[in-house]
Amino acid sequence: xxxxxxxxxxxxxxxxxxxxxxxxxxxxxxxxxxxxxxxxxxxxxxxxxxxxxxxxxxxxxxxxxxxxxxxxxxxxxxxxxxxxxxxxxxxxxxxxxxxxxxxxxxxxxxxxxxxxxxxxxx
Numbered sequence: 636x637x638x639x640x641x642x643x644x645x646x647x648x649x650x651x652x653x654x655x656x657x658x659x660x661x662x663x664x665x666x667x668x669x670x671x672x673x674x675x676x677x678x679x680x681x682x683x684x685x686x687x688x689x690x691x692x693x694x695x696x697x698x699x700x701x702x703x704x705x706x707x708x709x710x711x712x713x714x715x716x717x718x719x720x721x722x723x724x725x726x727x728x729x730x731x732x733x734x735x736x737x738x739x740x741x742x743x744x745x746x747x748x749x750x751x752x753x754x755x756x757x
Contacts, residue, residue: 636669637681646676655681717746723753 636642638655652672657664669678719725720743724735734741736749 636679638669642678644671644674644676644678646671647674649673653678716752717750719743719745719747719750721750721753723751724749 636653638653640653642651642653643649644651649671651674653669654672655667656670656675658666658668667681669681670676671678719732719734719741722734725741726733726735732741732743733739
């Protein structure tokens with residue numbers, strides 16, 4: 636049995652759809668359980684590696700030509716704080732931000748090749 640299957644619930648006796656619900660112990664997630672969409676009764680545990688989310692992500696990775704096992708990078712990297720709002724050439728005004736290099740209006744979330752970081756204040 637997997638999420639999305641149509642069954643007759645052994646607890647309420649109604650035709651229903653199986654859904655996946657996270658199983659929690661306090662604030663910690665310990666796994667998933669299959670439940671009845673109508674009465675919420677537990678119907679069992681999903682098969683390992685057969686969840687719809689994992690098969691969808693594997694299919695999407697195959698479609699895009701990516702490796703399914705990619706590590707997420709949590710460090711900010713070299714591009715961290717390279718926005719116009721962090722540039723020392725920025726000219727602040729209550730109504731608009733301007734670039735001190737050419738005087739044009741800037742978006743604080745954009746970046747350019749002439750970025751110069753602000754000096755750190757202790």
